[in-house]
Amino acid sequence: MIPVLLGAPSDAAAAAGVLREVSAASLVGRDSPDLLPAVLTEIAVLVSGDTGVAHLAAALGTPVVALFGPTGSGAAAPRSAARRVMRHPVPCAPCFYRACPIDHPCMRGISPTPCGDEIDALLARTA
Numbered sequence: 001m002i003p004v005l006l007g008a009p010s011d012a013a014a015a016a017g018v019l020r021e022v023s024a025a026s027l028v029g030r031d032s033p034d035l036l037p038a039v040l041t042e043i044a045v046l047v048s049g050d051t052g053v054a055h056l057a058a059a060l061g062t063p064v065v066a067l068f069g070p071t072g073s074g075a076a077a078p079r080s081a082a083r084r085v086m087r088h089p090v091p092c093a094p095c096f097y098r099a100c101p102i103d104h105p106c107m108r109g110i111s112p113t114p115c116g117d118e119i120d121a122l123l124a125r126t127a
Contacts, residue, residue: 069106
């Protein structure tokens with residue numbers, strides 16, 4: 001299974017940084033709103049922040065690992081039995097700030113290994 005990066009053209013620099021560290025395919029800047037639903041139905045698991053894309057994937061039946069930091073996951077998490085919510089508790093969350101004055105410790109504290117474990121659990125469940 002090959003990871004696929006999705007994103008807007010403005011995400012190209014961040015995607016390039018990821019691609020320097022891991023082997024993945026990239027649709028960054030090439031996916032579009034009319035293509036996105038088809039892409040989401042073809043992937044095994046979506047890992048996403050608290051975005052509309054996570055909710056769309058869940059609605060389409062794609063398993064989702066949703067990363068929550070400045071927003072609260074209680075009422076905002078995608079509605080799906082095949083979803084996991086990842087959080088790193090910090091005293092200031094949820095703050096709902098788009099621009100964090102202290103470098104988003106709530107998001108930076110979400111570690112790759114537990115995220116990978118959640119992905120594996122969802123893949124095992126859907127296999």
